[in-house]
Structure formats: structure tokens, C-alpha cells
Amino acid sequence: MASFRKHENGTWEYRVRYKDRSSQKHKEKSKRGFKTKKEAQLAAAKVEMDLDYYGFSEDGNEMVDKYFENWLEVYKKPHVKPITYSLQERNVRLNILPKWQGYKLKEIERTEYQRWINTLRETYTEGTVRRIHSIMNSAMNDAVHEFRIIKENPITRISVPKDNQDDKEVKFFTIHQLEHFLSKVKAPQKNAKYQHSIQYYVLFTLLARTGIRIGEALALTWDDIDLDGKKLNINKTLVYPTNSKPYLSTPKSKKSKRSIGLDDQTLQLLKKHRINRSEVYLRYMNYKKADTNIVFHQHEGRWLRTNVVREYFKEICKRINLPVLSPHALRHSHAVHLLEAGASLKYVSERLGHSSIKTTADTYLHVTQKVEDQALELYQQYTKMNL
Template sequence: MAHLRKRGQNSWQICIEKGRDPITGKRNRIYKTVNGTKKEAEKEMHKLAHEVETGAYIEPSEMTVKEFLLQWFEDYCESNLAPSTLESYEIIIKSHLIPALGDIKVSDLEPMHIKRYQTHKLKNGRRDGKEGGLSKRTVQYHHRVLSKALKHAVKWRIIDNNPAEVIEAPSPDTPEIKALTHDQTKRLLNVAKDWIHDIIYIALYTGMRRSEVLALRWQDIDFKEQKLQVKQAVTNPVGKGLIFRKPKTDSSIRPIDVDEDIIEILKRRKKEQQENQLKFGDKYNNEYNLVFCKPTGEPMRPQTVTRNFNRVAKKAELSQFRLHDLRHTHATLMLQAGVHPKIVQERLGHSTISQTLDTYSHVIPSMQKEAVQKLKNSLENK
């Protein structure tokens, strides 16, 4: 049986009778307060009564957003996400979502809470001490993480609906793909020295990601056939040290043909490692058989490589470029040279050719102009 009682201006209390407790004999009642007109309250009352009758009703949870997110991170994220994804989820959850929404009960979380969170993050969401907000793309990612978590809350019958589903995430602007010119690549390589030069060179000429270059092993190199095999990647999650594992997509596991210049660089690195092994003796330990490691054989941290690249870029007056832009440069220069997009896709490890074309669409117009000119030259020569 359901009852509706007026509590105040546009405020109503719904009471659903669930019978008596078989042990204590006390009446079991469900109460819910709603705002709106009487007609709207009656509609909500009938909906609630139907849920109780059919067994679809979920008791409001006392669990807070903080408690749920930490539980979800432990029960789902840690066993299902790749290390790099896990690291980004942990930062978003612990540094952003929990401080802003953590004290709210999961059952009380409303779409408006989420909308306010987005607005706040876009205006002044930075946590590095600097003024300003986060980018639309970053806030969109926050929304994706929260919505994914709340979907599990629905599956686990903690809440009956996902409030994030009715809120649109910010639409990010199309990111600008930065690629170095031929002259800029020469300038960068001229400034770089020693191991950072070799990493920059290999990244430029293979399109490999930082995580892939640092996980490259000697057994992944075929010196005779001049070919590299990308079989693993390295990440450095907060507080968990370096983790080597397979790339998160099958397409990222790939062969990459290289030329004699890269082979010579690799031979030089091999010789240097052998010299370091003699120099450090028992202190030398390259247990992962890595191509790029510290002089003592220990793995290099990705952050160390990025810092050294930034110093080189600054010295070359190319501070506007990131280490990852070497990958964009590889793809852009290959496409501009007339290399088929399918080959570029395979070298980058993209899952589909459309991903490659969408990412580097800025190159396509110039390719079309060149194609028209080539066709004209071909016809006129005949």
C-alpha cells in the first residue's frame, strides 16, 4: 500500500508499506521525499510502489562516493586496466573526483552535482598551483571515468540509475597535431648527444612510443633483416615502480623495418653496454635485456627521458614540441613523402587505417594536390 503526505510548499513524502517483519512484527515502510506538484509526486509514488512489488527496488546506500570509488578502483580497475590507464584513473579518482564529490552519498549523487563539477574543473580545476582550468578533453576524460564507475554501481545494485548518463561531457576542440619540419629535426638531432640522441633518432625514424622504445629488448632486434619487433611497453604507475607488459592493443604488437643507420646506432649501444658491464662488474644488472638502460643496466624511467628531451628541445629552440610529437613527425613526413597510409598505420600500430587518416587529416589536402599533379604529369608524358 502506498500513501502520499504533503510536507510543505511543493514537498511530498511517499510512504510504501512492505508488510511486517516476520521476526519483530514491526511494520516495514519505505519513505521517500520528492519535490514538485502533487501529480508529479503521485507519479513517483506509483513508480516506487511498482519497483517494490516487482523486486526492482534498491535500498538507498549509505556508501559515499569516496567509499564507492575506492572500492571500485580496488575491485575492478586494478585487475582490468592496463598500467598506464590504471595510473590515469588513480590520479583522476584520488586527486579530482574524491576531493570534489567524495562526501556525497552515492544514492544522493545528482546530475547537477556532476555538471557543477565539470564547470568548476573547466574554470579553475588545475592542481599544480597555477591558475586556470583543465582542458575540455581532460574534463571529458574525468566524466568518462566517473560514468564508467557509476555503471558498475548500477550493476552492483548500489544505485538504480547512472546520473552521469544524462549529463553531456564537454566536447573538446580537435587537438593540433604538431610535427617537426626536416630542418627542425636536423636541428634537434644536432643538439642531442649520447643516449638521448639515439632515442630521439629511433622515435623519429620508427614512430615508436616512448613506452615502446624504453621496453625494446635485444631479442626484439633482427640485425640481419634490419627489423624491430614491438612486443612490450613500460609504464611507471604512481608508487608501483616500472611495469613491463604487452601493449594494450593487439595492433600495437608489430614489426618495424629500419635502415642501416638505426642498425649502426643499435650496434653502438650494444658495444657501450658491453663496456659498462666490464666497468661495473657485479653491480651491472640488465635483467630485462633492454636496449636503453642506465649505465648500470637498470631500466630508465620514462619521466627521465621526457626531462632530457625537454632540455634538448629548449636548447634547439624547439620548446613547443613534446617527445610524443616525434611520433607525429614520423607519420606526417611519411605521408608527405607519398607513403601509403596503410603502411603508416602498420608502423604506428593503429588498429584501423581510419584512425591514421583521422589523426593526420591535415596532411591529406597536400597529398591530393600532389596526386593531381602526378596524374597530370603521367598523362602528359604519355
């Protein structure tokens, strides 16, 4: 509610009391210097309207931590996937607020912000810093255009130092490395608790033969596999946040929802896995069936944990003296091997579920360049033969 007061010099002042949405505490905004009471009333009315609609003050004095608390809760949480919100909240809490929480929005200055970005690059990769900057930039844009707290965004067109080209190189196994890796996973592991299970061998083979993401693989149910039609239907992904319960989500993008052809070897291995699963239930009394018909699961019947799969993968790499990569390298390996075998860029892009062919071309630039060179060489040989 607004109140007004006339000062000795003849000017008027307004005071507006309101409840802050984040702290639920009563606060007050005031401004003086108006020539007439009517001017003060009009200004106060706009302040009350903006506070009622936005829940924020409009003069740039909003503290960064309070602003982000409201911004995440009101503008992000209801409108993005839970895993996206979790990543944004985590970046705000661990990276943005430690630097900026003591600042008012109007105190964020471009040069200091650029120095901060440069410092982040000493610790994080280019991609990680770009994600942090994207969150900060989006929040600042909303402060300008949605909440009208500040007049302009001081951090537009900030430069994020680029990675060295070597750092951006896609990690993958050669055909021979992949064969060596899978042969070792297939062999019974010494001291393994459930030696009769072929689950990890099937999982890693599936990743290597289809190029699907690990989350997509762990979310699979037997209903997603068309054994007669030799198709694998990707329509969901498993999200396993740190210190939180796992859940199923929609695929990464619209193109990620897709149907993938299965080669005969992989198809037969999946059939064998289904039989092996039943044998494992009978052989090990504490190995429980899953409540749902998921293809891969822990002995308690729950989804496999992505971090456990990654650690197991790395342990195999160390044991057999292969480059210590992550399961995502199997996806890259599949794409590289397809391109080297002569598959079209369009086919590989659709199989991987990339949002565009450009994503595929940019990711596997070194391979596509090799394919182009080979194609040009074939063309030259062809023209010579027909001259």
C-alpha cells in the first residue's frame, strides 16, 4: 500500500510497502523529488502494479541470489525437464552464486564478468563454461525484458575462450580395439558375484552396434524391442541425478525418438540375454526380477545406475590396457565405423538421433573429411578409367 508525504522544499515522496515473495518479509520502496502529489501517486501506482505482477523491484537493487531464487522457481522449474532444471540449479548454486551472490544486479559489470569467464576456463572445458554463461545470460535477459529490473544486459556477446582443437577430438575405439574390449567383457570375470550373467556384455555390445545413448539403453523394456521386425524403438531415456531418485524422461530431442534397425548378431545376443536373465534368476536366490520388464537391471530389480556402468567400463579398459574412455565412446565408435564403412551422413545422423545433419558433420569432422578424400580419390580413378 502506498503512502505520500510532502517535504519542506515542496516536493513529494511516495512509500510503497510490499511482501517479498522469496523471503515473505515486508519491505518498503520509496522515491522523492516529485513536483506534485499526482506525479508521486502515478509513479507509486506503477511500482505497485509491477511488484504485484513480477514480485521484483525494478531499479536494479535486487540482490543476485534472491533474483536467481525467484527466476529458477518461477521461470525455469515449471517449463523445463527435471534434469535440465537440476543442471541449471546446480550450476547456479556451485558456480554463479559463489561469485555474484553479494552483488546487486545493477553492479554486474562487463569487464569483471569477462575476467570471471576467463578464470572459469582455467578449471572447466569450453562446453561447461558456455553452459554456465548461457544460464547467467538468460537470467540477465529476463531481468531486462521480463522483469524490467535493469535497462540492459551487460554480459551480451561475452567471449568464451575456445578449447584447443586436440581437446575437442572425439574419443572412440578402432574396430580392433572394440573387438578386444567386447571379448574381454564377454569372458567371465574373476571374483564376479554373478559370473553367469552376460548383462554387461549385451549392454556394451548394444551400445557399440546401435550408437544409442547410455540413458536410452538403460530405459529399454522388452516391449521396445521388435525381435521379428529387427527394430529397436527409442522413446524414453533414464535420468539418474546425483543424490536423487532415477526417473524416465522423454529423449534428448525430437529427433532422438526413433526406430533403429538391428543387425543379426545383436538381435541374437538380445534373445540370448532374455534366456540368460531367467537362468540368473534361478541360479542366484538374491537376484530379483524387476517390477517392470526392463532389459537391464541390478540384482535388486532396479534400473542399473549409470555411474556404476561407467566405472565398470573404465575398469575393463584399465585391465586390458585400452584408452580409459567412457561408455559414450561406444556411441562415437559406432558412428565412426559406419562412416568409414561408407554409410551416408544422413543415415548416421538419423540413427544417432541427432537434431540435424550439421551436428553429425561437426562432431565427426575428421572422419567425414577422410570419407570425402576417399570419395574424391575414387572419382579421380573413375575419370581416368573412362577417358
